[in-house]
Amino acid sequence: MSLVNAKSNNNLKTKLQALVTAKDPTISFIKSAISRSDCWTSFSQIQLSKVSQDYVVCLSCGTVLKWISENGTKVMKNHGCPKKNGIRSITPKGRQRTISSYCDAQPNNYATIKH
Numbered sequence: 793m794s795l796v797n798a799k800s801n802n803n804l805k806t807k808l809q810a811l812v813t814a815k816d817p818t819i820s821f822i823k824s825a826i827s828r829s830d831c832w833t834s835f836s837q838i839q840l841s842k843v844s845q846d847y848v849v850c851l852s853c854g855t856v857l858k859w860i861s862e863n864g865t866k867v868m869k870n871h872g873c874p875k876k877n878g879i880r881s882i883t884p885k886g887r888q889r890t891i892s893s894y895c896d897a898q899p900n901n902y903a904t905i906k907h
């Protein structure tokens with residue numbers, strides 16, 4: 793019954809998300825000491841009762857993400873932050889849009905753009 797394990801993992805994430813949202817005092821955010829990537833400016837690692845968790849929180853939208861240090865910043869880059877898209881000030885790119893960036897974006901967003 794490996795499903796049980798997967799479920800309890802999910803439960804931890806759900807629990808952390810609830811605590812983060814409620815700004816629970818048992819939750820604290822720390823900056824990763826290992827990585828100095830730019831991604832960490834918008835994410836913090838989560839501590840629960842002063843114990844570091846394998847989860848990070850997006851400081852823009854408050855979403856809890858599963859994070860494993862070996863994965864580096866991959867999970868952060870993959871996070872399609874709704875707030876970040878709205879503000880669009882975090883990355884200085886956008887001057888020069890490549891074809892591939894159009895392809896990666898959701899086509900629906902560009903449906904209104906005249907070709």
Ligand SMILES: [Zn+2]
Binds near residue numbers: 850852853871872
């Ligand atoms: Zn976010």
